Amino acid sequence: MGFLLMQYEYQRASREYNRCHSAGIRLNNQVARYTKRVERMQSVFEKAKSRLQNDFNQIQSQASSALAYASTMQSADAFNNALMGIVIGNMPLGAYVQYNGNATGTDLVSALSAAAAQARTVMTSLIQAVQEVETEKLEEQQNEQLEPIAEKNSDLEAEQALNDTLTEMWKERRDKSKQQLSEDIKNSMAGYGLKG
16 A cells, blocks of 8 residues: 555656646746846836936037037127027026126126136036936836836746745655655565565
8 A cells, every 4th residue: 555655646746846847947938038128128228328318418518518608708698698598408597597797898708707607507507407307207217117027027036936946845755755666666576576
């Protein structure tokens, strides 16, 4: 009777091991696919962040050039108009900084130079603020798109770990029952005088 139970245990363990092994292959493939999806999406968002950084570097450069040009104006109106032409985050720089003095000659050049320095500080702050807002939007979008995929990937990895544990357990039971069957067969053959 022990022989039949051990044979049943061996067959059951072999069946379960094969089932777990097949499930492990399927899970490995799914985890690999989801991992690649996460990596591809992260790559897409990294490129988008890089493009955003380049765009803001370009805005900074263009705005600096326009501001340098504005500071060479010989009149307050021309300076203020030039500031209105520098747009950052859909708002002209002139909405934040204007020269309203009535100096002339060298005093005007000096006053416009001081106003340009103030405008440069405001411009840098505005660019940083707009860049932070745009970067935050991009990161929120990234989180919204990556979260479900990363969550599914995490679930699959947990399922894979459990399956690996079960596969190992059934393999050990199969190997142990196979060894026991082999010993039982040898012992029963010795009992009939058939041992070689």
